Amino acid sequence: MLTPVVLGELRAGFVRGARRGKNEAELARFRESPRVEVVDLDAGTADRYAAIVESLRTAGAPIPTNDVWIAASAMQHGLRLLTTDTHFRHVAQVIVDLFDPVTGG
Numbered sequence: 001m002l003t004p005v006v007l008g009e010l011r012a013g014f015v016r017g018a019r020r021g022k023n024e025a026e027l028a029r030f031r032e033s034p035r036v037e038v039v040d041l042d043a044g045t046a047d048r049y050a051a052i053v054e055s056l057r058t059a060g061a062p063i064p065t066n067d068v069w070i071a072a073s074a075m076q077h078g079l080r081l082l083t084t085d086t087h088f089r090h091v092a093q094v095i096v097d098l099f100d101p102v103t104g105g
Contacts, residue, residue: 002031002038003073005066039073048072052093061090
């Protein structure tokens with residue numbers, strides 16, 4: 001599952017990259033898979049967003065706003081987060097799997 005926030009962040013990265021066309025084509029192929037779904041952000045996501053923001057404030061561990069939306073969506077849908085961003089470890093409401101792009105693990 002992906003959110004519009006993830007798609008936006010990917011595309012923003014593609015714009016600045018030297019492989020924009022290749023990355024856009026690879027993303028399009030990925031999205032064509034019947035296993036890939038783009039989920040909407042809704043009132044339930046917003047409720048979870050607020051809970052995560054408050055939890056992070058209390059812990060003194062803020063993270064970027066878009067990443068809170070991503071975490072809120074993962075929380076809402078009971079998903080694990082696969083990421084290279086270690087700050088997601090501060091989000092107690094989701095299970096985070098860190099990915100190392102160099103080693104693939």
